[in-house]
Amino acid sequence: MESAKKTDLANLMWSEKYRPKKLGQVVDQKEIIKGISNLIKSPDIPHMLFAGPAGVGKTTTALCIAMELLGEEWRKNTLELNASDERGIKMVRERVKEFAASIKLAGDREFGRPKIIILDEADEMTSEAQTALRRIIEDSARTTRFIIICNYLSQIIEPIQSRCVVFRFTRLPKEDVIDHLKMICEQQKAKYEEKALAQIYEATGGDLRHSINIMQAAAGMGSVSMASVTSAIGISGRARVGEVLRLAMSGRFNDSRAKLLELTQVYGISEGDFMKYANEEAYEMRIEKPEEFAAIMAEYDYRLAAGAHPEIQLSALLAQLGKLTKK
Ligand SMILES: Nc1ncnc2c1ncn2[C@@H]1O[C@H](COP(=O)(O)OP(=O)(O)OP(=O)(O)O)[C@@H](O)[C@H]1O
Ligand SMILES: [Mg+2]
Known part of the structure; x- marks a missing residue:
């Protein structure tokens, strides 16, 4: 199911479809790519830390390293974690432990290659969590290498920075x-x-x-x-969110959900912005039952803040809004 969904998305979005699969295909970032290509030839690769603005190839480069280093079996030997998605450092620790244990079972360091953990959005972690992460990195050093990704290097604690080779990605020309x-x-x-x-x-x-x-x-x-x-x-994000709301409230759940996915996936509107715009638009639309609307919005705002799956929650929100106007 999960992988089928991923493939659909990959074909739907050009940014996924044309994501480079080899280091040599990464656009620009030449010095970084050269440095990394040399590093990964060595028998003992270091941990790496990628910093830089959005959409310039950080995650792509990390995935390319995994593919080049681990070959066909890269998926099995790579763990991708998102520091901001997961529920805190406990989750990171458990997932890393599990992953490290599965490696032992599979026979240590096949071909002498360590396994790779890509930790995206690490600057979203509190400094306590980063301190715990530092220990995790040390404890699993025998079998795994970390590629830690962030937007702001200044948000990463020094003890982690000093354990990694740091690469600063820049905007593309x-x-x-x-x-x-x-x-x-x-x-x-x-x-x-x-x-x-x-x-x-x-x-x-x-x-x-x-x-x-x-x-x-x-x-x-x-x-x-x-x-x-x-x-x-x-295209104003707000006007488009308004359209999603109107469709949902007129009982056209499937159409509203399709528009919602287009907004979040093609236009990149975050669930937070969706909620904010939806709130603003709804009061301007002068909906019939604002008090019920407010209660529904508050419920889903809370669920999202608590870390529930955004796509599932926003779809459920649209379904709830559909019931609202039918009464
Ligand atoms: N240097 C690049 N070369 C080729 N494609 C790129 C490059 N940078 C970005 N892209 C395109 O943009 C998409 C997103 O890139 P990527 O996920 O690597 O960004 P990022 O630097 O990790 O950004 P963020 O900080 O938002 O996670 C890729 O799927 C690819 O299509
Ligand atoms: Mg990224």
Whole structure:
């Protein structure tokens, strides 16, 4: 189920479909890629720490390292954790322990290659959690190597920084972004205007994921033109959330859910922003039963804050809103 869902998403979103699978395919970040390619040739690779802005290839590079180092069996020997998703350091500790134990069973360090743990969004961890993480890193050092990813290096405690080789990723230059966008258009057989691609770059400032998402949204309007890019960029998140609400409240659950997924997955609206915009829009729409609406919103806001699965919760929220107006 899980993997089937992943494949669907991978085909739906160009940013996933065109995610590099080899270090050599990563756009720009040349010095980093060179450094890493050398490091992973050595028999004892170090822990690594990647820092830098969104959408410039940090997670991609970490996955490429796992694939190049571990070959076909990389999935089995790689653990991907998201520090902000999981419920705290306890979960990280348990998952790492479990993973390390499964390695022992499978026969230690096949081919002398350690297993890899990719810990994304590590700067979301409290410093207590990071201190605990530091111990976990040391305890599992015999069999595993960590690739720790963050946006802000300053948020990572010094004892972790000093145990890793640090790589600072930077925003991607204009020419490289445009070339990459062109390559995708050609593969997708999407028509594009050169000027429109430059406009995408201006709006996203070297965040390649965001660039690809805008381009996909524009292409969905017919072609990647100045006009479609302008509207893809200018689409107000709030207006779109309003549309999801209207569909849900008119009992069109499936349509509203499809729009919701487009918003969160193609446009990258977070569940937090969704809730905020939904709240603002609803009161402007002058819904019939604001007090019941408020109670439902509060319930789902709480569930999301408690760490429940966002896609499941937001879908359930739409179903609840659908009942609201039928009464
Ligand atoms: N340097 C790059 N080369 C090729 N594709 C890239 C690069 N950077 C980003 N992309 C594209 O953007 C998508 C997201 O990239 P990635 O997940 O590596 O970003 P990130 O740096 O980890 O960002 P975040 O901090 O938001 O997690 C990739 O799937 C890929 O399509
Ligand atoms: Mg990432």
